[in-house]
Amino acid sequence: MRLLVELSLLTLVAASSSTGAGSSVTTPLGDFAPTKGSTCACKKLSCELGEVILPSSATYVVQAAENYWDVRADLSPACIFLPASADEVSKAVSIFKSCNAQFAVRGGGHMNYPGSNNIDGGVLLALEKLNNVIVKRDTIEVGPGLNWYDVYSALEPYGRAAIGGRLKTIGVPGLSLIGGFHYFNNKYGYAMDNVVSYDIVLGNASQITVNKSSHPDLFWALKGGANNYGIVTKFTLRTFDIPKVSTTIQVYNESGIPDFLTAVCDMAMLDDKDPIAAGMVATVQYNATTKVASASLLGVQEGVSRPPSQFANFSAIPATTRINNVTTMKQWATDLDSPKQMFRVMFSHKTMKPDADVLHSIYKTWKDAVDQIADIEGLYPTFVINIASASAARVARTNGVGNVWGLEEESHILWQFSTGWALAQDDLRVEAWSRQLAEHLHAINVKKGIASEFVYMGDAGEWQDPFAGFPKENVARMREIRSSYDPKGIFSRLNWGGFKLGI
Numbered sequence: 357m358r359l360l361v362e363l364s365l366l367t368l369v370a371a372s373s374s375t376g377a378g379s380s381v382t383t384p385l386g387d388f389a390p391t392k393g394s395t396c397a398c399k400k401l402s403c404e405l406g407e408v409i410l411p412s413s414a415t416y417v418v419q420a421a422e423n424y425w426d427v428r429a430d431l432s433p434a435c436i437f438l439p440a441s442a443d444e445v446s447k448a449v450s451i452f453k454s455c456n457a458q459f460a461v462r463g464g465g466h467m468n469y470p471g472s473n474n475i476d477g478g479v480l481l482a483l484e485k486l487n488n489v490i491v492k493r494d495t496i497e498v499g500p501g502l503n504w505y506d507v508y509s510a511l512e513p514y515g516r517a518a519i520g521g522r523l524k525t526i527g528v529p530g531l532s533l534i535g536g537f538h539y540f541n542n543k544y545g546y547a548m549d550n551v552v553s554y555d556i557v558l559g560n561a562s563q564i565t566v567n568k569s570s571h572p573d574l575f576w577a578l579k580g581g582a583n584n585y586g587i588v589t590k591f592t593l594r595t596f597d598i599p600k601v602s603t604t605i606q607v608y609n610e611s612g613i614p615d616f617l618t619a620v621c622d623m624a625m626l627d628d629k630d631p632i633a634a635g636m637v638a639t640v641q642y643n644a645t646t647k648v649a650s651a652s653l654l655g656v657q658e659g660v661s662r663p664p665s666q667f668a669n670f671s672a673i674p675a676t677t678r679i680n681n682v683t684t685m686k687q688w689a690t691d692l693d694s695p696k697q698m699f700r701v702m703f704s705h706k707t708m709k710p711d712a713d714v715l716h717s718i719y720k721t722w723k724d725a726v727d728q729i730a731d732i733e734g735l736y737p738t739f740v741i742n743i744a745s746a747s748a749a750r751v752a753r754t755n756g757v758g759n760v761w762g763l764e765e766e767s768h769i770l771w772q773f774s775t776g777w778a779l780a781q782d783d784l785r786v787e788a789w790s791r792q793l794a795e796h797l798h799a800i801n802v803k804k805g806i807a808s809e810f811v812y813m814g815d816a817g818e819w820q821d822p823f824a825g826f827p828k829e830n831v832a833r834m835r836e837i838r839s840s841y842d843p844k845g846i847f848s849r850l851n852w853g854g855f856k857l858g859i
C-alpha cells in the first residue's frame with residue numbers, strides 16, 4: 357500500500373504538471389498601493405461585515421499566496437475578506453459596486469492563470485468559509501469553499517460519487533464552472549452536466565437560485581461559462597450509486613510510449629452506446645538532464661472488475677509498475693494529493709481527432725523541443741493527454757439542457773504541454789516556447805484536417821481564448837445572457853480576471 361501511495365504521489369505530481377520536487381517556494385509579495393476603490397471597499401467590509409485581512413495580518417501571506425497552486429498566482433491584494441454566508445457575499449458585491457472596487461474571487465485556488473483568482477491592489481474574496489455540505493438521496497449540496505475530496509468523503513458512507521476533479525485539492529467551484537474532466541465523463545458527462553442547481557449572487561447583489569425551470573437561460577450559460585455571471589454560493593450536484601471503483605496505476609519506460617499513446621487513442625475512439633464509466637490521467641514525463649522519458653497511467657473504472665476491463669490495451673504493454681486495486685473514490689483520492697503551493701507552471705493545449713501516429717509525432721517534437729530550454733532552472737516538462745469522448749458529449753446533447761461547449765458527438769484528444777520551472781525571470785521565455793510549439797503543431801493538424809478549435813479552460817494557458825473554440829452562436833447567446841444578468845458589467849469590469857467573454 358505504501359508503494360501505491362508513493363507512486364501515486366510521484367505520478368500525480370507529474371500529472372499535475374508540477375516541478376516534481378513538490379517543495380514549496382513562496383515568492384515575496386509585491387508592494388502594490390491600494391486603489392481608491394479598494395481602500396473604500398476594505399473600510400466598508402471591515403465596518404459592516406467584520407474582520408478583513410490586511411497586509412499587516414499574520415494570516416495575509418497564507419491567504420494571498422500559500423493557498424494558491426501556482427506561485428505565479430501569488431499577488432498582493434489590498435485586503436482579503438472571507439464571507440461566512442451567501443448574505444455576506446451579497447453584501448460584499450454591493451460594497452464593491454458602490455466603491456467601484458476591483459476584486460477577485462478564489463475557490464480552491466488551482467487555476468494557474470495569474471489574476472484569475474487573486475489581485476494586486478484590489479480586494480480578494482476567499483470563499484473557504486462557505487463550506488456547508490448536505491447529502492440528499494441522489495444529490496449533494498456543496499458550498500464553494502469545498503474541494504473534491506470533501507465531496508467524495510461526504511458521499512462515501514452512502515456508496516455514492518459525484519463527477520468532479522481527479523485530484524483531491526481542486527476546488528469545487530472553479531472546476532464545475534469551466535466543465536470538469538473526471539474519470540467517468542464517458543458515461544455521466546462532465547462535472548458541469550451534473551450540476552442541477554446553482555445559488556448565485558449577481559452583479560446587482562441579488563441572490564437567485566438557477567436551475568432547469570428557474571432562469572433556464574443562465575442555467576445553460578453557467579455550464580462552462582466560468583466566472584462571467586456572478587459568484588456561486590451553492591452547487592447542487594447529481595450523485596451516482598458507485599460504492600466501489602477499480603483502479604490501475606501503470607508506469608512504462610520509453611520503449612512503451614508509442615504503444616501507450618496508441619492505447620490512449622484507442623480508448624478515445626471507444627463509443628459504446630451503453631458505456632462502462634472509465635477514464636484516466638495519462639502523462640509522459642521527460643527529464644531534460646538525463647534525457648529519459650517515461651509514461652504513466654492512472655486509470656479508474658466504475659465497479660469491481662479487477663483488473664479494470666477498459667484498460668486491457670494498457671495492461672498489454674510491458675510496464676515497470678502495474679498496481680490494480682478495488683477501492684472507493686474517497687480512498688483513491690486520498691492517495692492522490694496535489695500540494696497547495698507548487699512552482700511556476702505554464703499550460704498550453706490544443707485538440708485533435710484521435711490519431712496515434714500524429715500524437716506520437718507531437719510527443720517526439722515536444723521532447724526534442726524541451727532540449728532547447730533544458731537550461732531553465734527547475735524545469736519539469738510533462739506531456740498530458742486527455743480524452744473528450746463522443747459518449748461524454750452525448751450526455752449534454754440528450755439531457756434537454758446542453759452546455760456552452762456545444763461539442764458534436766465525436767471523440768477528441770486534448771494534448772497539453774505542462775511546463776514547470778522555478779524562477780520569475782524565465783516566465784516569458786517558457787510562455788513563448790510553449791505557445792510557439794503548440795501553435796506550430798496545431799497548424800500542422802489544421803492542414804491535415806484533424807484539428808479541432810476546442811480549448812478546455814482547465815488545460816489552457818492564459819494566452820489562449822477558449823471562447824473562440826465554442827460555437828459562435830453559443831458565445832453570442834452567452835453575451836446576451838451576461839448583458840441581461842449583469843448589465844453594469846460587475847463581472848467583467850470590476851472582477852476582470854480569468855477567462856472572460858470579452859465584448
Ligand SMILES: Cc1cc2nc3c(=O)[nH]c(=O)nc-3n(C[C@H](O)[C@H](O)[C@H](O)COP(=O)(O)OP(=O)(O)OC[C@H]3O[C@@H](n4cnc5c(N)ncnc54)[C@H](O)[C@@H]3O)c2cc1C
Nearest residue numbers: 372463464465466467522527529530531536537588814854
Ligand atoms: C494540479 C491540477 C489538476 C487539475 N486537474 C483537473 C481535473 O482533473 N479535471 C479538470 O476538469 N480540471 C482540472 N484542473 C483544472 C481546474 O479544474 C481549474 O484550474 C479550476 O478552475 C480549479 O478550480 P478552483 O476552485 O480550485 O479554482 P480557483 O482558482 O479558485 O478559481 C478558478 C476561477 O473560478 C472563479 N471562481 C472560483 N469560485 C467561484 C465561485 N464560487 N463563483 C464564481 N466564480 C468562481 C475564480 O475567480 C477563478 O477565476 C486541474 C488543475 C490543476 C492545477
